[in-house]
Amino acid sequence: MHQTGQIEIRVRYAEVDPMGLLHHSRYWVYFEMGRTELLRQAGVAYADLEKAGVFFVVAKVSGQFRAPARYDDLLTLTTQVTRLGAARIDHAYQLCRKSDGQLLASAQTTIACVDRQGKIIAIPDFVRGAEENKAES
Amino acid sequence: MHQTGQIEIRVRYAEVDPMGLLHHSRYWVYFEMGRTELLRQAGVAYADLEKAGVFFVVAKVSGQFRAPARYDDLLTLTTQVTRLGAARIDHAYQLCRKSDGQLLASAQTTIACVDRQGKIIAIPDFVRGAEENKAES
Amino acid sequence: MHQTGQIEIRVRYAEVDPMGLLHHSRYWVYFEMGRTELLRQAGVAYADLEKAGVFFVVAKVSGQFRAPARYDDLLTLTTQVTRLGAARIDHAYQLCRKSDGQLLASAQTTIACVDRQGKIIAIPDFVRGAEENKAES
Amino acid sequence: MHQTGQIEIRVRYAEVDPMGLLHHSRYWVYFEMGRTELLRQAGVAYADLEKAGVFFVVAKVSGQFRAPARYDDLLTLTTQVTRLGAARIDHAYQLCRKSDGQLLASAQTTIACVDRQGKIIAIPDFVRGAEENKAES
Numbered sequence: 001m002h003q004t005g006q007i008e009i010r011v012r013y014a015e016v017d018p019m020g021l022l023h024h025s026r027y028w029v030y031f032e033m034g035r036t037e038l039l040r041q042a043g044v045a046y047a048d049l050e051k052a053g054v055f056f057v058v059a060k061v062s063g064q065f066r067a068p069a070r071y072d073d074l075l076t077l078t079t080q081v082t083r084l085g086a087a088r089i090d091h092a093y094q095l096c097r098k099s100d101g102q103l104l105a106s107a108q109t110t111i112a113c114v115d116r117q118g119k120i121i122a123i124p125d126f127v128r129g130a131e132e133n134k135a136e137s
Numbered sequence: 138m139h140q141t142g143q144i145e146i147r148v149r150y151a152e153v154d155p156m157g158l159l160h161h162s163r164y165w166v167y168f169e170m171g172r173t174e175l176l177r178q179a180g181v182a183y184a185d186l187e188k189a190g191v192f193f194v195v196a197k198v199s200g201q202f203r204a205p206a207r208y209d210d211l212l213t214l215t216t217q218v219t220r221l222g223a224a225r226i227d228h229a230y231q232l233c234r235k236s237d238g239q240l241l242a243s244a245q246t247t248i249a250c251v252d253r254q255g256k257i258i259a260i261p262d263f264v265r266g267a268e269e270n271k272a273e274s
Numbered sequence: 275m276h277q278t279g280q281i282e283i284r285v286r287y288a289e290v291d292p293m294g295l296l297h298h299s300r301y302w303v304y305f306e307m308g309r310t311e312l313l314r315q316a317g318v319a320y321a322d323l324e325k326a327g328v329f330f331v332v333a334k335v336s337g338q339f340r341a342p343a344r345y346d347d348l349l350t351l352t353t354q355v356t357r358l359g360a361a362r363i364d365h366a367y368q369l370c371r372k373s374d375g376q377l378l379a380s381a382q383t384t385i386a387c388v389d390r391q392g393k394i395i396a397i398p399d400f401v402r403g404a405e406e407n408k409a410e411s
Numbered sequence: 412m413h414q415t416g417q418i419e420i421r422v423r424y425a426e427v428d429p430m431g432l433l434h435h436s437r438y439w440v441y442f443e444m445g446r447t448e449l450l451r452q453a454g455v456a457y458a459d460l461e462k463a464g465v466f467f468v469v470a471k472v473s474g475q476f477r478a479p480a481r482y483d484d485l486l487t488l489t490t491q492v493t494r495l496g497a498a499r500i501d502h503a504y505q506l507c508r509k510s511d512g513q514l515l516a517s518a519q520t521t522i523a524c525v526d527r528q529g530k531i532i533a534i535p536d537f538v539r540g541a542e543e544n545k546a547e548s
Contacts, residue, residue, distance in 0.1 A: 013447065013457070014440045017287060018187065018294045018345055024195040025165035025288055029425045032162075036424065036483070046424070047483040050155065058161040062199040068255065071292055072447070072458040118205065150310065150320070150428060151303045151436055155482055157429045166288045173287065173346070183287070184346040208429055209310070209321040292461065298469040299443075302436035324429065332435040336473040342529065392479065 004080040005038035008098065011073045022069035027105055028061065031093045034079030035111070038091075044127055054124055056111040059088070063107035067097075074098040084128065087113045087120050141217040142175035145235065148210045159206035164242055165198065168230045171216030172248070175228075179267035191261055193248040196225070200244035204234075211235040221265065224250045224257050278354040279312035282372065285347045296343035301379055302335065305367045308353030309385070312365075318401055328398055330385040333362070337381035341371075348372040358402065361387045361394050415491040416449035419509065422484045433480035438516055439472065442504045445490030446522070449502075455538055465535055467522040470499070474518035478508075485509040495539065498524045498531050 009030055017023045035056075036046050049055070069075055076096045083090035093107045113123045146167055154160045172193075173183050186192070206212055213233045220227035230244045250260045283304055291297040309330075310320050323329070343349055350370045357364035367381040387397045420441055428434045446467075447457050460466070480486055487507045494501035504518040524534045 020292045023288050025162045028162035151434050155431045160425050299436045299439035
């Protein structure tokens with residue numbers, strides 16, 4: 001039902017921990033990149049949203065780490081809108097190793113739309129339209 | 138039932154995003170610090186564990202972000218062992234603003250004990266003992 | 275001639291690279307903490323400066339890395355104002371291992387005072403006063 | 412005289428500070444990516460070097476930050492080998508905004524070749540050859 005976006009990410013040296021593994025805190029930076037690019041595909045730059053006083057804050061996350069990503073691995077991140085509420089958007093993520101398609105991690109997030117003061121606001125129509133167009137295509 | 142450990146953390150400038158808020162990816166770095174200090178209270182240095190070939194990898198996480206932490210805020214992190222399995226440990230976390238005790242975020246993680254090759258192994262007795270001593274005290 | 279400030283920092287797991295060493299990019303985060311605490315000693319919170327529309331941006335840095343810092347090492351950072359210009363402040367840093375005093379890294383930075391739009395402005399008197407008081411004490 | 416390599420980098424949200432600027436500590440992560448890709452162009456994967464017991468540590472850096480990079484900016488990083496010693500390599504970097512070519516930062520680093528124990532060793536011939544081939548082409 002919902003369109004998905006895909007990006008490629010190469011694991012950086014500074015993101016990898018002493019075990020040689022992508023540190024679990026870094027996955028959330030990747031997932032945020034997935035959301036940004038999904039929005040860009042729909043014609044909206046998140047940087048412009050913030051200039052217009054529309055922000056998204058992360059309210060809730062969950063993640064399952066199945067296999068490690070290592071330094072210099074090329075990864076494929078699939079990001080999907082799974083629910084579009086009045087003021088919240090749920091996303092799901094799947095992060096795979098590109099070379100063999102192995103699933104490394106899956107995750108879910110809920111982001112909330114807020115104004116500059118952090119008050120919850122309705123998602124503006126032009127963002128909602130972009131998201132809905134993606135869902136229909 | 139289980140002993141809890143508490144540490145204080147001051148939010149660093151480089152950890153804060155353009156909205157002025159502690160980026161959600163950084164909380165996991167703080168929670169890891171909470172685990173490290175809980176282990177140290179029990180007489181075990183995680184750095185020594187790794188030298189002995191015992192590693193912990195993060196298998197599963199969930200987090201709820203209720204109110205933002207800002208640059209230079211002094212925070213209090215409470216870390217608790219909630220389940221001690223054969224090869225896994227569950228922790229729960231509560232991150233509060235120190236000045237007024239406001240709860241900012243809560244989270245749960247499952248870490249798995251692995252050897253240098255990443256194979257799941259039983260948690261060594263000296264770690265288990267340390268954890269159990271904490272649970273009883 | 276100028277007063278120095280000292281802080282202790284424990285190296286975090288997520289800051290350490292696959293070689294087991296504090297990644298060279300992290301030192302700059304520590305040095306920034308040194309500047310923040312030096313300012314706080316002088317009675318100025320950098321967070322308040324930004325609310326007042328006064329920002330400091332890093333214009334120039336140099337660093338010499340002599341010996342590695344490792345995960346869980348306790349470090350002592352000494353920060354010193356070495357020059358106080360009209361719109362610029364130079365600092366020097368020495369990062370040592372606490373256990374044996376071994377010098378790990380030294381560095382120098384120049385920060386410039388700017389307004390919200392990034393235009394160079396004179397350092398406000400109350401900051402200058404704070405810095406000069408430190409220099410005299 | 413020396414071949415240069417170029418990569419594109421998009422500034423991530425989590426890399427940007429409360430002023431909306433790419434934090435100065437992040438530039439070093441980008442420069443490291445530049446070195447990695449320069450080596451890859453020459454047919455050497457840094458990940459393979461480490462497996463072979465050959466490491467490079469950063470000994471000395473300097474950087475000049477001229478204009479800020481902002482969230483979502485697309486940047487062009489040019490990396491160049493400027494000196495190839497027996498055990499050390501010097502690089503120079505220029506980071507520009509892609510849209511208008513504006514120079515944002517320049518930097519210089521010296522990296523030293525070490526073994527697993529951190530002892531300085533001669534740069535292996537196959538790396539030296541790769542670097543020299545680049546210098547000649």
